[in-house]
Amino acid sequence: MPPLLQLPPLAAPSASTPSATPSSSDPSSAEEAGEVLTMSCLGSLGQFGNQIFQYAFLKLFSELRGASIVCPDWIGRRAFALHDPLPPREPRLRLPFVADRVVLSHRGWRRWASEREPLASLLRANGGKALSGRALRRDFPQVSGDALSAEGARRLPRGSYDLCGWFQFHTSVWAAHTPRLRELFTPEPALRAALEALLLRLRRGGEGRTSRSPLAVLHLRVAQTRGGEARGEALHAGGGWVSEEWEDRYTFWCAPHEWFVRWVVAEAAAAAGGGLAVVICSDCPHAAEHIASRLPSACCQLRWEDVKGSAEWQAVWEAWRAVFDGHACEPLLRLFLDWWVMTQADRLAISNSTFSFTAAMLNAAGSQQRSVAERAPAFYRPVPEAGGLESFDPWDSKPLLTCAPEHAKALFGGAGSYS
Known part of the structure; x- marks a missing residue:
């Protein structure tokens, strides 16, 4: 791990x-x-x-x-x-x-x-x-x-x-x-301003066609998971945690990519003529590329790489360095960027992961952008029993869902592959 x-x-x-x-x-x-x-x-x-x-x-x-x-x-x-x-x-x-x-x-x-x-x-x-x-x-x-x-x-x-x-x-x-948690987990003021400017720059990409489109974000968690079972998350060998004794069966599982493809196709169709701006957050480039290759024409993929040389990116980097007293590292920033953009999504599809689940909890855009009369909730998650993504309320749900042996066998065929 x-x-x-x-x-x-x-x-x-x-x-x-x-x-x-x-x-x-x-x-x-x-x-x-x-x-x-x-x-x-x-x-x-x-x-x-x-x-x-x-x-x-x-x-x-x-x-x-x-x-x-x-x-x-x-x-x-x-x-x-x-x-x-x-x-x-x-x-x-x-x-x-x-x-x-x-x-x-x-x-x-x-x-x-x-x-x-x-x-x-x-x-x-x-x-x-x-x-x-x-x-x-x-x-x-x-x-x-x-x-x-x-x-x-x-x-x-x-x-x-x-x-x-x-x-x-x-x-x-x-x-x-809820209000107290959103207050606690608001980025440092200068960092927040830089992040918001960067997201605006990102959404102006694609010849400006995405600036007013709904923002759909997908989180594909792949690392430290395998079909049906996986070792526990994030154990620090130097801190006394014994990783081989922390195995959580059927908790750290990864949904098939096809579930996310079906979801984004449905969201793009529902967006009518306005299109859909899509950000794919993943710890696996192969998984992100696989989903990106299946995006319908109504979608415009937005990638951090497309704005990395911009003044807005540099401002985020400088703000990040400042909050870390000049000792910042880019992998940590990229991780935080992915989490933060999920808190800004209009539609969010999470993995079975607390990384994206907490972003859903702290997302105010998705929870406020539809009236009661509108068609659907903003948040979706993979559900083994359903064989796909289902809507959920981040403030009335279990943070993690288990994948029982019978569902793991059906999903993964007893193997460690889920792509």
Whole structure:
């Protein structure tokens, strides 16, 4: 599996930045004022889409409890200008774990957490023997989706904790926090302005024919997936995560390309004479080329490569370098560009991936551009049981769908090919 994209180093804090306050470098000062929450797994347990869920839970849960937070470095810290206090490098901040219920079932996490409290004490009390899943669920402090309500957030006893997990609850429990989440995950102001100018330049391509066309974005997730099963997403070998113990069967699967072709053909037909501007976001050039070759004539494909030499692209690059203190890298920018353009789409077809699912959640254009009387929702996802893409509500859905063995066999013929 490919390694995680590595963040550039943080620049030394200056007196003008919020992170230079005493609590930014010394979490103990925050702890003296009350409850402190952190999430040491952020940046290690999952890639960007997972990190959106993780940070969102840390932030909302802390606000509901009136707690301070200490947050590890992650992409969003710079891209969204989130100036939370950083944990000290030495000594490490060690707080008792509170787990997302789902993570308790993973052998990799249990092995890693066995040397941390409270699991270390639970194991000692059990004579050093491994605990069953039932015992863990009974005795280990944990949170679920109801922790995102004012009442549910207070059920955990008062104290300072290290939250660990994915927090990918059914999004109906997140819906009440929609305005706050969109506020949190808005790009840094200068970066946002540059991104909007770049998208306008991109849409003026193709002899100007796409500037007023609906923007349809497709996300084709291919890496780290295979027919019916795949290894877990984004495990950092250097951070203590044991990748061979984190296999998630039937969760990381890739829908056949034909499903996306059928969808974009239908969307182009529905766009009438106005045409359709199409952006294909993929971690696999072959997959993107395959879809592009099947686009109907009413579609105009827009590619970042077509504007890479423009003044608008240079402005985005300079803004990106600025938020990363001059240590920016282009692969990280391209990843963020793909995610951000999905938040701007009028029509969005996602993969079974938190990367595009979180973009759908934070997309305001697609959710507002049709009245109730108009024909269809703006968001679509692959559904194995349906054999194609179906409409969904990003704020009332499961973030990931499983592909059961019988559907995997029908889709992929028991092989690892899905093209």
